[in-house]
Amino acid sequence: MTEAVEQGQERTRLAWIAGVGASAGLGAALARRFAREGFSVAVTGRSRERLDVIVEEIRRAGGHAVALPGDVTREADLTEIARQLADTGTLEVAIFNAAGATRAPTLELSAEQFEAAWRVTTLGGFLFARAALQPLLAAGRGSLLFTGATASLRGRPPFAAFASAKAGLRSLTQSLAREFGPKNIHVAHVVVDGGIDGERLRTSSPQRVAERGEDGLLNPADIADAYWYLHRQARSAWSQEIDLRPFNESF
Template sequence: MSKKKVALIIGAGDCLGSAIARKFAQNGYHIVATRRRGDLDNLVTEIKNAGGVGEGRHSDARDEDEVRNLIADIEDNIGPIGACVFNVGGNVSFPLQETTTRVYRKVWEMCALAGFLMGREVITPMLKRGQGTIIFTGATASLRGASGYSAFAGGKHALRALAESMAREFGPQGIHIAHVVVDGLIDNPNTKDLFPDLFNQKPVDGIINPDDLADIYWDLHKQKRTAWTFEVDARPYSETF
């Protein structure tokens, strides 16, 4: 079994999730990075080339059995999970009357149900050790709904409520639960495709650098118990709010 603690990154996409994985790997954590589909080889190679230890798993965070088996396998065969980051997205935009039941349910499953399953399963081994960090990635939609974002806002509101409830339940037992509100565009191909006009309007340093954002996750994890942060909102200097 690895002697290093494990950092589990649920939703390790090509942007923020990968940046968080790299950050924790740089600081000595064995990385287990998951995503439902897509390439994880590049991330694992980056981590290993930088002298870190990591592996990728394809896993559907909405599937109860897959989440349960993932956590059990890590704890039994790799090492203790010291930090877990839930970074599943779900950002879609449809007028309300064009939002199908299927879309709304899928976004809720991605944002809220998956977060619940991950939180419920990973909290048990952390409680046995009396320590651990769980960080949920939120968005502007976690705090306010916008026109066309009923599904996304509903899912992210639910995720924030989950994080807040978990923080109040498990903080006194030694588990640090935090929620990061990402209020701004992150520099990655997906957001460029979704918001091309906004990208063209922003200054070069007016888009969130994922590596800079990953520093916040690491700082949250390293906070002392005497001064824990539950929620932090992050935005580039040029973002209006």
């Protein structure tokens, strides 16, 4: 983010998105959506190479973005990123989109796998919230948004680790909303109930993509629109949780 200072920019509106990977993914779509609205977007993920691709896409479209790689399970990484953001702008939006998508039958699921899912999804959400809340509270307003899943509401095999971690994250967001909503921080949880039409699903389950048909999967750009809507909600009518699913998804 130091390059913003080098370019002589004044303090700007910042959006920080953690859990950014493939260009054809939800994290990247969120970055593009907020950049289009004039935010300077900081993208965080473990792959610097992937982050650089997204940053270049945003810049080519006329927006401003910077790659700030880090591991959401490492408190020091998130603290340092938050410090860099505070040096160059006012954080208005923080989005946690990371998840440990462990999948295995319960009797084949190791304790290490179970803990890893919890560390990325639940502990990571807590550490990200703590890092983001300091600048949000200093600004006196802002949005703290979290990505949930079907598993946030319903556990089933072979997703014991993923479901427990996502349910924990959902509970965390409720606690945060009750604590920081009265301090003008909008905390909301988005239940993404269905497959996302992105790189991960198209690579791992092309047959499922074909079977779902047109608009049978969630378009990342359409999901991102919902996050923008949450950020823009008047505080007299805040949503703490919304759910999104394709028109033909059973629930």
